[in-house]
Amino acid sequence: MLQKIKALASQYAAEFVEVRHHLHANPELSYQEFETSRFIQDKLKEFAIPFEVKATTGVVGLIEGKKPGSRIVALRADMDALPIKEENDIVYKSRKEGVMHACGHDVHTTCLLGAAKILNELKTDWEGTVKLIFQPGEEKNPGGASLLIKEGVLEKPEPSSIFGLHVHPGLAVGKMSFRAGKVMASADELYITVKGKGGHAASPHACIDPILIASHLIVSLQQIVSRNNNPHNPTVLSITSFQGGSTTNVIPNEVKLKGTFRAMDEEWRFKAHDLIRKMATELVNSMGGEIDLLIDVGYPSVYNNESLNELARKKAEEFIGAKNVEETEARMGAEDFGYYTQEIPGCFFRLGVMNTKKGITSGVHTPTFNIDESAIETGIGMMAWLGSSVNFS
Template structure:
């Protein structure tokens, strides 16, 4: 069957590129993917499928195999980012200030390409189970479209035995993929601090309560939560990326506003760290006579690649691409809301190489010059289809 899937993927390669370019030229922000969802739904209906809305602008569709056979779910996210694209290409974003800078156009095009393969296999009586196609909104913004889809029942009726997800990876050349068993990506929490003091003239500090000084102490002291409270064998990241002290050279402001992020790979430690951070910020500010208000917006959980499923996925990928084109990844402290699927069902999230052999297309995701070597689109749909077929066979004990 592997040759059949490779042949079908090659036959639909031009369509996959065209879909990706259309999506890239018409990006939409998180939970605003109305036109994107309509386009995807129309493509699915052309295949004779019946897409249903979910989580607002999301879609779910089934390619049904034999009755009583297992089910596998495949997920692709559809949203773009608030970035002005700087690439000079024919398919450049036509929506000012919005860009597919994280490859979600690639993910959606790949899943549509895989859907074409599944329909052909089903019609030929070769699909060994049911494939649930999940086109997800809002990966880039809390609370994350995955959590909303799960809450609305996409992992039920039928319940998938496994969930697979793909994400672009410009650090790998097109034609290769990477994956890692176990804990792969971090949880993410947003931190918002407001430090209140008493502003005044910079030449008379004795009459003021300087929130800038308090903020500086908090930013430095908070790092001890990672360096002295966390188990050194457990990755943790605490970063502050925005500090606003809206005074002047001779004006101490009344308050300082700070934004940051906390990330880790363990839910128990995550909860404990929140408590430590709150105690430190509030206590340190109080000891200096100020007040610190800390809001922690809980984000995505850590992403766990189920080891047995990941081993099967790796073996299947090696069959399809060759062992030399499948690599093991390091842990990554970025976050992904596919983690919600990994917390609810056996899941595997793998990375699709998108860099050209000569080094082109190496710009990182979330940058205005991100783009891909479209040779990756010759790999994505067929590999996704093969992984799903092999997993269906494994779930059926074949």
Template sequence: MHNEEFSTLAARVREAASRIYPEVATLRRHLHQHPELSFEEFQTTAFIREYLAGLGIEAEPPLMETGVIALLRGEGEASGQRRTVALRADIDALPLQEENRHDFCSTVERCMHACGHDMHTAMLLGAANVLNGMKDALKGDVLLIFQPAEEKAPGGARPLIEAGLLKKYNPSAIFAQHCFPSVKSGSIAMCKGSFMAAADELYITIHGQGGHASAPHKTRDPILASAHIITALQHLVSRVSPPHEPAVLSIASINGGHATNVIPGKVTMMGTMRTMNEELRALLHEKFDRTVKQVAAAFDCEAEVEIRSGYPVLFNDPDMTDIAWEAAKEFLGDEKVHQSEKLMTAEDFAYYLRECPGSFWQLGTGLDGSAPGNLLHSPTFDPDEHALETGMGMLSYLALRYLAG
């Protein structure tokens, strides 16, 4: 296709996205009012299936108890081998009590879409609607993945892949986006290569010998040992991780003792490790285990260490990111496409990118003057709904543009 044809295609998508925006906003508000936690998204699944069926798009046989897979077949003529592009949205919510004051706040106690998955789902439904009305220009097929359980390890991506999702439908590329209030609404931000961190959960138990706090010399104090362990662990980033390699190690919880005059016999700690490099990740795992145990031993205590490996590094394929970047500039304009910094958050979309080339970007949902609490995973997260139009349009145009290439 020539540039003029892509320009016409982008205009058609903009018109369609603008026209159905009110409908997609209504979908988003319904999803926001009825959030469901990871692996429990049964009503959400039924809602997605019903909406797609209304478009004449039948869901594929399920690969998990929740979530929806659908295949939208284009009617345009491909110049070469017919291809499939996959678009993914996550559908689960978080265990948070909403504190916003909208008339569409969550109706479920201690459950909220505080990470934008209601937005992601509504945008992919909107993209399905847009593309369904442009089958004549769709020179291939679009695999719609409404994935459960992104928020809770082991996540929904890996089980779907293990169940044969990518082998069955064989997409040649996969794309997704995530709401970010730090990026201005109407814009997107992209990053080539390693974009999001591997995230591992850290669990430590220090066993000592409790006793009266007035006679600490008769105890083996696990609280003192824990304090030194926390301090010692900080050297793993400053002295083990190379200065040019991003890494984070945070002990976020410490529990032990229940009285002012009793030294406890046990202390537990929890934390997180974030890395952007798999070799460094493995090295830090080894050093973490050794540091904890050796420092505990120096205080005559014993340590149990558990490292639960979470999602891997999210690596955006450079070529696919270039394709998405160019499509975004054509659709949104140069001034609304930005270079993103690397992020230490984690995403199970990383599993798809290990098996299929693709890219994952930040979708701006922030406004000038947004409240300080408008943050991801916050009970007052409040994305600008007009980002729905940007997001569904971007997904739609990218799919059309990629399949026409």
């Protein structure tokens, strides 16, 4: 089976590099992936794979092998792009001004389409069912994964495991990396308005200065991370925007703050929200101000089931050799794949795309992000290999 998959991945590599070029040149923002969705649907029709459309632009395909009920595996790819203006000088450069596949979701979609073609072609050789999940809106709350789950993507049939890959510009092409347990953080957005009383800057006693209050608040909030959180528990609280006032001699009425709160542990995450609310409200009130505080709850942390991760890692070693499989570090970035791992055992792993000799080293979410496209053959083959062989319950 492995040899058959490798042969087909190699045979179809050039075709799917073209698929990636098409997707890369035609990026669409989160929840607006209409053409991308149609393109995926057309490809599945071409391969004669049945599918359903969910969450407007999501596409969920189903491939049944022999004994379809014997094991059900879900493979997931995201498909949205970012509001970034591409700076790469390539023939398949983004044709949409200010929109770019800078997170490699074009690559993820390509890998899953390629795997779908192979799995479908070999469906008399493997047992079980593979669910193909092409999801919208990974880059933006509420996360396409949460919408698909609400629309029943993990039911009828219910997969017993789910896999997702992500391009990794820090990992050499030809390699993959894995990690068990908590691998990515939850991400919640903070929106705070500190309200005071504006007036002449020469008469601070007649004002309630929201600039000073907000400054104290920013410093104090860091105590939640440094004094309330267990130092062994990764967490980040960053205030990333401070807006208020416009000139030297006026104390403004209010200051607006924005920020992000990230955590690995779900229990601590919600305890921290309470601490943030309490500290912010009491501190601002004690200084005479008032506060509007919104914590927009975003993606949960991504948890890689230990034994599923071990199994996937072994599959990768079989596929590309043990020397090409590495342990990856945990990150405080977020991924809506976390919604799936809250529901069923999942494994989110990294696909190496870096090639220092060719100068392909830019990070994701940068205008010069790109990949060494030989990674596509590896990604296609690995997804097909997982889909056809993982037996986990």
